[in-house]
Amino acid sequence: MGFTENNAAPVDHKRRLFLDNGTRTNHSSNSNSVLALSTGDPTMFEPFWRKMGDKCKVVIRGGDFMSYFSDIKNVCWFLEPKLGDAIRRLHGVVGNAVTEERHIVVGTGSSQLFQALLYALTTPGGAEPVSVVSSAPYYSQYPEVIDCLRSKLYKWEGDAYSFKKEGPYIEVVNSPNNPEGGLREAVVKNGGDQGMLIHDLAYYWPQYTAITSAADYDIMLFTCSKCTGHAGSRIGWALVKDKDIAIKMIQYITISSIGVSKESQFRAAKIIGVICDGCENVQSTETDNFFKYSRHLMTKRWQELREVLQHNRYLSLFKYPRQHCLFTGESVETLPAYAWLKCEEGIKDCEEFLRGIEIVGRGGKQFGADPKFARVSLLCREDDFNRFIERLCMGHQGERNGHN
Numbered sequence: 001m002g003f004t005e006n007n008a009a010p011v012d013h014k015r016r017l018f019l020d021n022g023t024r025t026n027h028s029s030n031s032n033s034v035l036a037l038s039t040g041d042p043t044m045f046e047p048f049w050r051k052m053g054d055k056c057k058v059v060i061r062g063g064d065f066m067s068y069f070s071d072i073k074n075v076c077w078f079l080e081p082k083l084g085d086a087i088r089r090l091h092g093v094v095g096n097a098v099t100e101e102r103h104i105v106v107g108t109g110s111s112q113l114f115q116a117l118l119y120a121l122t123t124p125g126g127a128e129p130v131s132v133v134s135s136a137p138y139y140s141q142y143p144e145v146i147d148c149l150r151s152k153l154y155k156w157e158g159d160a161y162s163f164k165k166e167g168p169y170i171e172v173v174n175s176p177n178n179p180e181g182g183l184r185e186a187v188v189k190n191g192g193d194q195g196m197l198i199h200d201l202a203y204y205w206p207q208y209t210a211i212t213s214a215a216d217y218d219i220m221l222f223t224c225s226k227c228t229g230h231a232g233s234r235i236g237w238a239l240v241k242d243k244d245i246a247i248k249m250i251q252y253i254t255i256s257s258i259g260v261s262k263e264s265q266f267r268a269a270k271i272i273g274v275i276c277d278g279c280e281n282v283q284s285t286e287t288d289n290f291f292k293y294s295r296h297l298m299t300k301r302w303q304e305l306r307e308v309l310q311h312n313r314y315l316s317l318f319k320y321p322r323q324h325c326l327f328t329g330e331s332v333e334t335l336p337a338y339a340w341l342k343c344e345e346g347i348k349d350c351e352e353f354l355r356g357i358e359i360v361g362r363g364g365k366q367f368g369a370d371p372k373f374a375r376v377s378l379l380c381r382e383d384d385f386n387r388f389i390e391r392l393c394m395g396h397q398g399e400r401n402g403h404n
Helices: 043-056 081-094 109-122 142-149 243-257 262-280 291-308 352-354 382-403
Strands: 105-109 130-134 153-157 169-174 195-200 219-223 233-241 324-325 330-332 339-344 374-376
Touching: 043 262, 043 291, 043 339, 043 382, 081 105, 081 233, 081 262, 105 109, 105 243, 109 153, 109 195, 109 219, 109 243, 109 262, 130 195, 142 153, 142 324, 233 243, 233 262, 233 374, 243 339, 262 291, 291 382, 339 352
Parallel strands: 130 153, 130 169, 169 195, 195 219
Antiparallel strands: 105 233, 219 233, 324 330, 339 374
């Protein structure tokens, strides 16, 4: 999801698992600083949007957007009509989700929408909190968000694969999965008709994965931060089939923030429109087609990462099968937003291992997985990605020097 992620682990500068004094060169102080890649801040898309220039320009006058209300006839009365139209157009162009017979609920990022859904699906409550699960490795912020308020309505119960408890439950299906990137389905089988599903589809966009079908679920979450890269605008949306659930979500958002910034919605609508225009132009190239540009960049980064790790016996990556993509019409690779690294050679803590070469990732334990795994973001700026590759190369060189 597009939650804010600020729990980067501290770095112990004394620990060096395979860097020695002989491997350092005369880099700038910036190159020698700790490289924080534990968060999903999507700054890699900045060059594309800078090139768009005035195509994305919006003008907001002092008298614009002053009312709380956007469309009082709509169930989501604070949704700007232009954004609603842009969202439906975007899903139609990409073909990744069904929007017919769905209510669009806009939120301050998908994090607020997730909280609104927890409220909507568990109100008015019962004798016991509703269990919330997700298959491991699950998004590391799910437990934190769910347990934050110590609500009596719901409770985090961990890995969906091991969930056996009777009674109502919510399963969060994160597909493509954060952190490992594969497409997922619901796994809980023992709940009968007491199970409720939230499909978190934040990464179901052509730059990361094949679009294998138009997702057609009762509740689907999306976010601008991972679609367009505009995390700072804090815009997410839910496609919700059940009107009563949508109304309860809106009640939660009304209580917590009395709607969603109209300025952010206005900007998001403009940006989404530029993306759609680029996709619908048959003559478009990587210069003006956002998904072509983004997929090319992700392909380049994954190729570089796999090449450098071919020579590293301590770190490995999962190999994803190619799949046919309905959006591109081609067989394509999966190119996750994160590298789900696994330590080999008996190394038990991948997060600590990466700290040894001054890379801050997020350890597998936070995702309900083995500590020998760690997640590293590939959505960073080009300079940071190059430093990441350089440090992996330096680490390998240090490992060789230490064993020669």
